[in-house]
Amino acid sequence: MVGESPSRRQVSRRTLLLGTGTAAVGVLAACTSSDPATTSDQRSTESKGPKRPGGTVEFVPAPGSRDVDPLGQVSVTTRNATLINVVMTNDGRVIDGIMTPDRLSWKPSSPLGYDRAYTISVTSRVDATGQSETSVSTLNTLRPSNLTKPYFNTTGGGALNDGATYGVGLVAVVRFDEPITDRAAAQRCLSVTTEPATPGAWSWIDDQRVHYRPEKYYKPGTKVSIKADVYGVDLGDGLYGQEDTSLSFVIGAEHISIADDNNKQVSVFENGKLVRMMPTSMGMGGTEVVNGQTLSFWTQRGVYTVLDKSNPVIMDSSTYGLPINSRLGYRETIYYATRISTDGIYLHQYEQSIPSQGNTNVSHGCLNLNPENARWFFEFSITGDIVEVKNTGGEPLQQSQNGDWSVPWENWLAGSALAEGGRAAE
Numbered sequence: 001m002v003g004e005s006p007s008r009r010q011v012s013r014r015t016l017l018l019g020t021g022t023a024a025v026g027v028l029a030a031c032t033s034s035d036p037a038t039t040s041d042q043r044s045t046e047s048k049g050p051k052r053p054g055g056t057v058e059f060v061p062a063p064g065s066r067d068v069d070p071l072g073q074v075s076v077t078t079r080n081a082t083l084i085n086v087v088m089t090n091d092g093r094v095i096d097g098i099m100t101p102d103r104l105s106w107k108p109s110s111p112l113g114y115d116r117a118y119t120i121s122v123t124s125r126v127d128a129t130g131q132s133e134t135s136v137s138t139l140n141t142l143r144p145s146n147l148t149k150p151y152f153n154t155t156g157g158g159a160l161n162d163g164a165t166y167g168v169g170l171v172a173v174v175r176f177d178e179p180i181t182d183r184a185a186a187q188r189c190l191s192v193t194t195e196p197a198t199p200g201a202w203s204w205i206d207d208q209r210v211h212y213r214p215e216k217y218y219k220p221g222t223k224v225s226i227k228a229d230v231y232g233v234d235l236g237d238g239l240y241g242q243e244d245t246s247l248s249f250v251i252g253a254e255h256i257s258i259a260d261d262n263n264k265q266v267s268v269f270e271n272g273k274l275v276r277m278m279p280t281s282m283g284m285g286g287t288e289v290v291n292g293q294t295l296s297f298w299t300q301r302g303v304y305t306v307l308d309k310s311n312p313v314i315m316d317s318s319t320y321g322l323p324i325n326s327r328l329g330y331r332e333t334i335y336y337a338t339r340i341s342t343d344g345i346y347l348h349q350y351e352q353s354i355p356s357q358g359n360t361n362v363s364h365g366c367l368n369l370n371p372e373n374a375r376w377f378f379e380f381s382i383t384g385d386i387v388e389v390k391n392t393g394g395e396p397l398q399q400s401q402n403g404d405w406s407v408p409w410e411n412w413l414a415g416s417a418l419a420e421g422g423r424a425a426e
Contacts, residue, residue, distance in 0.1 A: 055081035055126030055133060063137035070112040070141045071232035077105040078124050084132065085123040090116050111232060114240065115143035145238030148178035150228040152247055154383055155211065155402050156307030156342065162247040167384025168217040168254045169305040171404045174228055179207040182236030183417035186210070189230045189241065195223040203407075203415030205399070210417075215409055217386065220271065222251040255385035257377075259299070259367055261392045264358045266347070266367065268377070276380075278373040279358030280347075283365040285393055288328065293321045297328075299365050299389055302397025303405035304340040306385040309378055313337040313346070317364070320344065328364065336374035340387050341401045347387070349374035 056079045061068055068074070076086050086106040088095040095118070096109045112118065122135045152160040153173040160172060172192075180186045187202055192212055194200070200214035212226070225248040230241025259266045259280060266278040283299035317329045320343065324331045337348035350368035357368055369377065386405070389397070397403035404412075 055079075055124060055128070057081065057083075057122050057124055057133075057135040059120065059135075059137040061139055064139070066140045067142040068112070068139050069232065070114060070116075073107075074112065074139070075105060075107045076120060076122055076137075080128065081124040081126050081133075083122065083124050086120065087122075088118055088120045090118050112141050114141055114147075116141045144240035146178060146240075147242040148176045148180070148230075148235065148239055149242040150230055150245055151175045151177070152226060152228075152245070154307060155305065155404060156339065156383075158308055158383075160247060160249065162249070164249050165252040165382060166249055167306060167382050167386065168220065168251055168256075169213075169303075169386040169405055170218070170224075170249075170251070170384030171305065172212045172224075172226055174210050174212070174226075176208045176235075178239055180235050181207070181239070182234070183207070183210070185233060186230070186235050187417045189228055189233055191227045191229070193225045194218075198222060198224075201413055201416060203404075203412045204417060205415075211404055213404055213412070217254070217256075218251040220251055220254050224249055224251065251384075252382055255381065257385070257387045259387065259389045261299075261301075261361070261390065264361070266369075266373075266377075268380070276373070276376065278369055278377065281350075281353045281356040281358075281363055281368040282361045282389075282392060283363055283394075284361050288322075290322055290326065295320070295322055296394055297364050298394025299345065299361075299363070299367065299392050300341075300394055300397040300401070301389045301392045302403050304345070304387040304389065304397065304402055305405065306381045306383055306387065307339045307342070307402060308383060309339065309381065310337050311335055311378065313348075315344070315346075322364075330364075336369075336371070336378040338378050338381050341397070343401050345401075347374065347377055 058077050060073050060075045083103045097106050098109050099106045117140050120137045125132050153175050155171045198214045202210050202212050204210045227246040229244045231244045233241045254271045257266055257268045266280050268276040283297050285298050287294050287296050312333045312335045315334050316331045318324050323329050335349045337346040339346050345365055347367040349371050353362050353368040354370050356362045397406050399407055
């Protein structure tokens, strides 16, 4: 897991945008500088307050600073004096802060907002004279050119839910709503913790999606927590993280189903024990060229995961380029359908193929089951369960079709944006 920098994570990150207003479009560097309109004499006066014997108030960053990192250090300290009161405001709104017990320093208790103007007013008492003095500082935080928000999804595109239970093969997806140019910076913001420790890694699919999976299937009962701490981070070309997000889930019982074309059976195992054998009819095989597009009717071999379930689902061949009125076209209402691929492979009920189930492949690619078995599997399965298809012809399952587990581990690590392979905590 990429560790958090103490200097950037010293305050709670849950309060994200303090004050009012929204980030406007513009490109400014993420650094601290002084307002050129403020002279060194003025800064000295503002920083140290009235020149009374022995009392000094210092501001970080310097008064008048612009383009301030909202996660950077912001503090008030004093020497030879005691802080009586510190008030930080943005558009009249008071920002909560933390005073040290000795009343020698103060800092805000939450990150600052993007593109905000803040004023810090300080009242202190000079130790040598007991007299009070007032010092004032201002600062402006940086204005990102754009913001992006991360979302947690399954490989099927649905949302991962906090506190939910998933299968041992669950692949977590972080999807950014804007293209990421600095994938390494984005990946450093992502972390996964597991109990018990489970080695795993991130692998980028495209410039908006990065997938996380363990090297081997999770053990039942594993607790998994994922964080995307992107707020205040430049993700490339002035694109900054909009807000942090996190969730946790637990891994359920081990469900592994093996569909073997040699015997036309789906063998279902729970925690290593065979619990059901289901005759099936898989893809009839072969290809057909339709309107210049080559369509395959194989059930591709490889390791799938359960994505989601529908009862019923409308299956329409025109959605993948096969017209309904063509020789092999169809549009049907199908019951107890458990989806395992992004391009529409299901285990589902289909009474018409019952005579073929267990002996002949007649489907367009799905795994046909009788009503009893389809319903049982539908109710048994959860997102992330493993379904392995063996001994079929045609091309193997591709990663884009929900084939993350068909990718060799060395190839998976190569998809990381970090040289060390992007491993999470173990």
